[in-house]
Amino acid sequence: MDAKEKVGRYEFVAEPFHVDFAGRLTMGVLGNHLLNCAGFHAADRGFGIAVLNENHYTWVLSRLAVEMTDMPRAYEKFSIETWVENVYRLFTDRNFAVLNAEGKPIGYARSVWAMISMETRKPADLFLLHGDEITSYICADKPCPIAKAGRVKVGDAQPVAEYHTRYSDIDLNGHVNSIKYIEHILDLFPLEMYREKTLHRFEVAYAAESHYGDVLGFYREQKSENEYDIEVRKNGTETAIRSKVVFE
Incomplete structure:
Protein backbone atom coordinates (compact mmCIF):
# COMPACT_ATOMS: atom_id res chain seq x y z
CA MET A 1 0.00 0.00 0.00
CA ILE A 138 0.98 2.62 9.39
CA CYS A 139 2.76 5.53 7.71
CA ALA A 140 5.83 5.99 9.89
CA ASP A 141 7.90 7.97 7.38
CA LYS A 142 5.57 10.97 7.01
CA PRO A 143 6.97 13.79 9.18
CA CYS A 144 5.12 15.39 12.07
CA PRO A 145 7.69 17.90 13.34
CA ILE A 146 6.24 18.70 16.76
CA ALA A 147 6.93 17.20 20.17
CA LYS A 148 4.63 14.67 21.76
CA ALA A 149 2.56 15.79 24.73
CA GLY A 150 4.78 16.13 27.81
CA ARG A 151 4.25 15.66 31.52
CA VAL A 152 2.09 18.17 33.37
CA LYS A 153 2.11 18.61 37.12
CA VAL A 154 0.19 21.27 39.02
CA GLY A 155 0.81 21.82 42.71
CA ASP A 156 -2.00 21.80 45.25
CA ALA A 157 -3.73 25.14 45.28
CA GLN A 158 -7.16 26.65 45.18
CA PRO A 159 -8.99 26.20 41.87
CA VAL A 160 -9.11 29.28 39.65
CA ALA A 161 -12.56 28.22 38.43
CA GLU A 162 -15.26 25.63 39.01
CA TYR A 163 -17.76 24.32 36.51
CA HIS A 164 -20.84 22.12 36.87
CA THR A 165 -21.12 19.86 33.83
CA ARG A 166 -24.31 20.32 31.82
CA TYR A 167 -26.33 18.77 29.03
CA SER A 168 -24.26 20.38 26.25
CA ASP A 169 -21.04 18.88 27.65
CA ILE A 170 -22.11 15.24 27.28
CA ASP A 171 -21.37 13.19 24.15
CA LEU A 172 -22.72 9.92 22.76
CA ASN A 173 -20.43 7.91 25.04
CA GLY A 174 -22.20 9.46 28.04
CA HIS A 175 -19.24 11.46 29.33
CA VAL A 176 -17.91 14.99 28.94
CA ASN A 177 -16.86 15.57 25.34
CA SER A 178 -13.11 15.80 24.76
CA ILE A 179 -13.37 19.16 23.01
CA LYS A 180 -15.51 20.70 25.76
CA TYR A 181 -12.51 20.47 28.08
CA ILE A 182 -10.45 22.47 25.58
CA GLU A 183 -13.08 25.21 25.45
CA HIS A 184 -13.43 25.37 29.25
CA ILE A 185 -9.64 25.55 29.71
CA LEU A 186 -9.18 28.34 27.17
CA ASP A 187 -11.96 30.28 28.90
CA LEU A 188 -9.68 30.50 31.96
CA PHE A 189 -7.69 33.23 30.20
CA PRO A 190 -9.00 36.80 29.76
CA LEU A 191 -9.93 38.19 26.37
CA GLU A 192 -7.10 40.70 26.64
CA MET A 193 -4.55 37.89 26.55
CA TYR A 194 -5.96 36.72 23.22
CA ARG A 195 -5.76 40.31 21.93
CA GLU A 196 -2.07 40.55 22.81
CA LYS A 197 -0.92 36.98 22.10
CA THR A 198 -1.75 33.98 19.95
CA LEU A 199 -2.32 30.43 21.09
CA HIS A 200 0.70 28.49 19.85
CA ARG A 201 0.42 25.05 21.45
CA PHE A 202 -2.23 23.13 23.34
CA GLU A 203 -1.77 19.75 25.02
CA VAL A 204 -4.31 17.61 26.81
CA ALA A 205 -4.07 14.18 28.45
CA TYR A 206 -7.26 12.47 29.57
CA ALA A 207 -7.02 10.57 32.86
CA ALA A 208 -10.62 9.83 33.88
CA GLU A 209 -14.10 10.28 32.48
CA SER A 210 -16.42 12.99 33.80
CA HIS A 211 -20.19 12.78 33.65
CA TYR A 212 -23.29 14.93 33.86
CA GLY A 213 -23.50 16.77 37.17
CA ASP A 214 -19.82 16.43 38.09
CA VAL A 215 -18.15 19.53 39.49
CA LEU A 216 -14.89 20.29 37.69
CA GLY A 217 -12.20 22.28 39.48
CA PHE A 218 -9.61 24.00 37.28
CA TYR A 219 -6.13 24.38 38.79
CA ARG A 220 -3.59 26.52 36.94
CA GLU A 221 0.13 27.03 37.44
CA GLN A 222 2.20 29.46 35.37
CA LYS A 223 5.49 27.85 34.30
CA SER A 224 6.95 30.76 32.33
CA GLU A 225 5.81 34.01 30.76
CA ASN A 226 3.74 32.24 28.11
CA GLU A 227 3.34 28.68 29.44
CA TYR A 228 0.67 27.35 31.79
CA ASP A 229 0.01 23.89 33.22
CA ILE A 230 -3.59 23.09 34.07
CA GLU A 231 -5.19 20.21 35.93
CA VAL A 232 -8.91 19.53 36.00
CA ARG A 233 -10.17 17.60 39.01
CA LYS A 234 -13.68 16.28 39.29
CA ASN A 235 -15.66 16.53 42.51
CA GLY A 236 -12.65 17.84 44.39
CA THR A 237 -10.48 14.74 44.22
CA GLU A 238 -9.89 12.68 41.07
CA THR A 239 -7.85 14.13 38.20
CA ALA A 240 -9.86 14.12 34.99
CA ILE A 241 -7.36 15.74 32.62
CA ARG A 242 -4.01 17.52 32.51
CA SER A 243 -3.26 20.23 29.99
CA LYS A 244 -0.54 22.63 28.86
CA VAL A 245 -1.26 25.96 27.14
CA VAL A 246 1.50 27.91 25.40
CA PHE A 247 1.05 31.40 23.96
CA GLU A 248 3.45 33.45 21.85
Whole structure:
Protein backbone atom coordinates (compact mmCIF):
# COMPACT_ATOMS: atom_id res chain seq x y z
CA MET A 1 0.00 0.00 0.00
CA ASP A 2 1.47 3.36 -1.00
CA ALA A 3 1.61 6.45 1.21
CA LYS A 4 -1.28 8.17 -0.58
CA GLU A 5 -3.67 5.39 0.45
CA LYS A 6 -2.42 5.56 4.02
CA VAL A 7 -2.95 9.32 4.36
CA GLY A 8 -6.43 10.85 4.37
CA ARG A 9 -6.99 14.45 3.31
CA TYR A 10 -10.18 16.38 4.07
CA GLU A 11 -11.24 19.85 2.95
CA PHE A 12 -12.82 22.54 5.15
CA VAL A 13 -13.85 26.19 5.19
CA ALA A 14 -13.46 28.41 8.26
CA GLU A 15 -17.11 29.31 8.68
CA PRO A 16 -17.80 32.71 10.28
CA PHE A 17 -19.55 31.02 13.21
CA HIS A 18 -16.42 28.92 13.86
CA VAL A 19 -13.98 31.81 14.37
CA ASP A 20 -13.25 34.00 17.39
CA PHE A 21 -13.48 37.79 17.83
CA ALA A 22 -10.24 38.20 15.83
CA GLY A 23 -11.58 36.17 12.91
CA ARG A 24 -9.37 33.13 13.57
CA LEU A 25 -10.62 29.55 13.73
CA THR A 26 -10.96 28.54 17.37
CA MET A 27 -8.92 25.73 18.87
CA GLY A 28 -12.12 23.97 19.91
CA VAL A 29 -13.45 23.90 16.35
CA LEU A 30 -10.07 22.80 15.02
CA GLY A 31 -10.06 20.03 17.61
CA ASN A 32 -13.48 18.87 16.42
CA HIS A 33 -12.23 18.83 12.83
CA LEU A 34 -9.18 16.77 13.85
CA LEU A 35 -11.35 14.22 15.63
CA ASN A 36 -13.77 14.07 12.71
CA CYS A 37 -10.89 13.46 10.29
CA ALA A 38 -9.66 10.65 12.51
CA GLY A 39 -13.15 9.15 12.33
CA PHE A 40 -13.40 9.54 8.55
CA HIS A 41 -9.97 8.02 8.01
CA ALA A 42 -10.66 5.04 10.29
CA ALA A 43 -14.11 4.40 8.81
CA ASP A 44 -12.81 4.47 5.23
CA ARG A 45 -10.31 1.77 6.17
CA GLY A 46 -12.63 -0.55 8.05
CA PHE A 47 -11.89 0.28 11.67
CA GLY A 48 -14.27 3.18 12.30
CA ILE A 49 -16.46 3.61 15.34
CA ALA A 50 -19.52 2.02 13.69
CA VAL A 51 -17.63 -1.24 13.15
CA LEU A 52 -16.27 -1.12 16.68
CA ASN A 53 -19.72 -0.50 18.17
CA GLU A 54 -21.02 -3.67 16.51
CA ASN A 55 -18.49 -5.55 18.64
CA HIS A 56 -19.18 -3.44 21.76
CA TYR A 57 -16.00 -1.39 21.49
CA THR A 58 -15.35 2.30 20.85
CA TRP A 59 -12.43 4.66 20.28
CA VAL A 60 -11.47 7.15 22.99
CA LEU A 61 -8.93 9.95 22.76
CA SER A 62 -6.15 9.60 25.32
CA ARG A 63 -3.75 12.44 24.42
CA LEU A 64 -3.70 15.35 22.00
CA ALA A 65 -1.00 17.93 21.24
CA VAL A 66 -1.68 20.69 18.69
CA GLU A 67 0.92 23.24 17.58
CA MET A 68 0.00 26.03 15.16
CA THR A 69 2.00 28.76 13.44
CA ASP A 70 -1.19 30.30 12.04
CA MET A 71 -4.94 29.74 12.09
CA PRO A 72 -7.36 29.83 9.15
CA ARG A 73 -9.31 33.08 8.96
CA ALA A 74 -13.04 33.43 8.37
CA TYR A 75 -14.13 32.08 4.96
CA GLU A 76 -10.66 30.70 4.17
CA LYS A 77 -10.33 27.19 2.81
CA PHE A 78 -7.99 24.76 4.52
CA SER A 79 -7.41 21.02 4.68
CA ILE A 80 -6.35 18.43 7.22
CA GLU A 81 -4.25 15.36 6.54
CA THR A 82 -4.20 12.45 8.97
CA TRP A 83 -2.33 9.17 9.18
CA VAL A 84 -1.48 6.40 11.65
CA GLU A 85 2.12 6.58 12.85
CA ASN A 86 2.20 3.50 15.10
CA VAL A 87 -0.08 0.74 16.39
CA TYR A 88 0.48 -0.94 19.74
CA ARG A 89 -1.54 -3.59 21.54
CA LEU A 90 -3.60 -1.08 23.55
CA PHE A 91 -2.95 2.26 21.83
CA THR A 92 -2.43 3.81 18.43
CA ASP A 93 -0.56 7.00 17.49
CA ARG A 94 -2.31 9.22 14.94
CA ASN A 95 -0.84 12.42 13.48
CA PHE A 96 -2.30 15.38 11.61
CA ALA A 97 -1.12 18.21 9.37
CA VAL A 98 -3.18 21.39 8.90
CA LEU A 99 -2.67 23.00 5.48
CA ASN A 100 -3.73 26.44 4.28
CA ALA A 101 -5.49 27.11 0.96
CA GLU A 102 -2.13 26.97 -0.86
CA GLY A 103 -1.31 23.58 0.65
CA LYS A 104 1.34 24.98 3.01
CA PRO A 105 1.48 23.45 6.52
CA ILE A 106 0.38 25.90 9.21
CA GLY A 107 0.23 23.39 12.05
CA TYR A 108 0.52 19.80 13.19
CA ALA A 109 -1.05 17.59 15.83
CA ARG A 110 -0.19 14.34 17.56
CA SER A 111 -2.76 12.12 19.23
CA VAL A 112 -2.98 8.83 21.09
CA TRP A 113 -6.13 6.70 20.94
CA ALA A 114 -7.31 3.62 22.81
CA MET A 115 -9.97 1.11 21.85
CA ILE A 116 -12.05 0.39 24.95
CA SER A 117 -14.81 -2.05 25.81
CA MET A 118 -18.19 -0.31 26.02
CA GLU A 119 -19.10 -2.69 28.84
CA THR A 120 -16.03 -2.47 31.09
CA ARG A 121 -14.68 0.93 29.88
CA LYS A 122 -11.22 -0.68 29.93
CA PRO A 123 -8.69 -0.69 27.06
CA ALA A 124 -9.00 -3.66 24.73
CA ASP A 125 -6.44 -5.44 22.59
CA LEU A 126 -6.47 -3.81 19.15
CA PHE A 127 -5.20 -6.96 17.47
CA LEU A 128 -8.04 -9.12 18.82
CA LEU A 129 -10.55 -7.22 16.68
CA HIS A 130 -8.41 -6.05 13.78
CA GLY A 131 -5.66 -8.65 13.58
CA ASP A 132 -2.66 -7.36 11.64
CA GLU A 133 -4.81 -5.49 9.11
CA ILE A 134 -4.67 -2.20 11.01
CA THR A 135 -0.86 -2.23 10.86
CA SER A 136 -0.98 -2.10 7.06
CA TYR A 137 -2.06 1.55 7.37
CA ILE A 138 0.98 2.62 9.39
CA CYS A 139 2.76 5.53 7.71
CA ALA A 140 5.83 5.99 9.89
CA ASP A 141 7.90 7.97 7.38
CA LYS A 142 5.57 10.97 7.01
CA PRO A 143 6.97 13.79 9.18
CA CYS A 144 5.12 15.39 12.07
CA PRO A 145 7.69 17.90 13.34
CA ILE A 146 6.24 18.70 16.76
CA ALA A 147 6.93 17.20 20.17
CA LYS A 148 4.63 14.67 21.76
CA ALA A 149 2.56 15.79 24.73
CA GLY A 150 4.78 16.13 27.81
CA ARG A 151 4.25 15.66 31.52
CA VAL A 152 2.09 18.17 33.37
CA LYS A 153 2.11 18.61 37.12
CA VAL A 154 0.19 21.27 39.02
CA GLY A 155 0.81 21.82 42.71
CA ASP A 156 -2.00 21.80 45.25
CA ALA A 157 -3.73 25.14 45.28
CA GLN A 158 -7.16 26.65 45.18
CA PRO A 159 -8.99 26.20 41.87
CA VAL A 160 -9.11 29.28 39.65
CA ALA A 161 -12.56 28.22 38.43
CA GLU A 162 -15.26 25.63 39.01
CA TYR A 163 -17.76 24.32 36.51
CA HIS A 164 -20.84 22.12 36.87
CA THR A 165 -21.12 19.86 33.83
CA ARG A 166 -24.31 20.32 31.82
CA TYR A 167 -26.33 18.77 29.03
CA SER A 168 -24.26 20.38 26.25
CA ASP A 169 -21.04 18.88 27.65
CA ILE A 170 -22.11 15.24 27.28
CA ASP A 171 -21.37 13.19 24.15
CA LEU A 172 -22.72 9.92 22.76
CA ASN A 173 -20.43 7.91 25.04
CA GLY A 174 -22.20 9.46 28.04
CA HIS A 175 -19.24 11.46 29.33
CA VAL A 176 -17.91 14.99 28.94
CA ASN A 177 -16.86 15.57 25.34
CA SER A 178 -13.11 15.80 24.76
CA ILE A 179 -13.37 19.16 23.01
CA LYS A 180 -15.51 20.70 25.76
CA TYR A 181 -12.51 20.47 28.08
CA ILE A 182 -10.45 22.47 25.58
CA GLU A 183 -13.08 25.21 25.45
CA HIS A 184 -13.43 25.37 29.25
CA ILE A 185 -9.64 25.55 29.71
CA LEU A 186 -9.18 28.34 27.17
CA ASP A 187 -11.96 30.28 28.90
CA LEU A 188 -9.68 30.50 31.96
CA PHE A 189 -7.69 33.23 30.20
CA PRO A 190 -9.00 36.80 29.76
CA LEU A 191 -9.93 38.19 26.37
CA GLU A 192 -7.10 40.70 26.64
CA MET A 193 -4.55 37.89 26.55
CA TYR A 194 -5.96 36.72 23.22
CA ARG A 195 -5.76 40.31 21.93
CA GLU A 196 -2.07 40.55 22.81
CA LYS A 197 -0.92 36.98 22.10
CA THR A 198 -1.75 33.98 19.95
CA LEU A 199 -2.32 30.43 21.09
CA HIS A 200 0.70 28.49 19.85
CA ARG A 201 0.42 25.05 21.45
CA PHE A 202 -2.23 23.13 23.34
CA GLU A 203 -1.77 19.75 25.02
CA VAL A 204 -4.31 17.61 26.81
CA ALA A 205 -4.07 14.18 28.45
CA TYR A 206 -7.26 12.47 29.57
CA ALA A 207 -7.02 10.57 32.86
CA ALA A 208 -10.62 9.83 33.88
CA GLU A 209 -14.10 10.28 32.48
CA SER A 210 -16.42 12.99 33.80
CA HIS A 211 -20.19 12.78 33.65
CA TYR A 212 -23.29 14.93 33.86
CA GLY A 213 -23.50 16.77 37.17
CA ASP A 214 -19.82 16.43 38.09
CA VAL A 215 -18.15 19.53 39.49
CA LEU A 216 -14.89 20.29 37.69
CA GLY A 217 -12.20 22.28 39.48
CA PHE A 218 -9.61 24.00 37.28
CA TYR A 219 -6.13 24.38 38.79
CA ARG A 220 -3.59 26.52 36.94
CA GLU A 221 0.13 27.03 37.44
CA GLN A 222 2.20 29.46 35.37
CA LYS A 223 5.49 27.85 34.30
CA SER A 224 6.95 30.76 32.33
CA GLU A 225 5.81 34.01 30.76
CA ASN A 226 3.74 32.24 28.11
CA GLU A 227 3.34 28.68 29.44
CA TYR A 228 0.67 27.35 31.79
CA ASP A 229 0.01 23.89 33.22
CA ILE A 230 -3.59 23.09 34.07
CA GLU A 231 -5.19 20.21 35.93
CA VAL A 232 -8.91 19.53 36.00
CA ARG A 233 -10.17 17.60 39.01
CA LYS A 234 -13.68 16.28 39.29
CA ASN A 235 -15.66 16.53 42.51
CA GLY A 236 -12.65 17.84 44.39
CA THR A 237 -10.48 14.74 44.22
CA GLU A 238 -9.89 12.68 41.07
CA THR A 239 -7.85 14.13 38.20
CA ALA A 240 -9.86 14.12 34.99
CA ILE A 241 -7.36 15.74 32.62
CA ARG A 242 -4.01 17.52 32.51
CA SER A 243 -3.26 20.23 29.99
CA LYS A 244 -0.54 22.63 28.86
CA VAL A 245 -1.26 25.96 27.14
CA VAL A 246 1.50 27.91 25.40
CA PHE A 247 1.05 31.40 23.96
CA GLU A 248 3.45 33.45 21.85
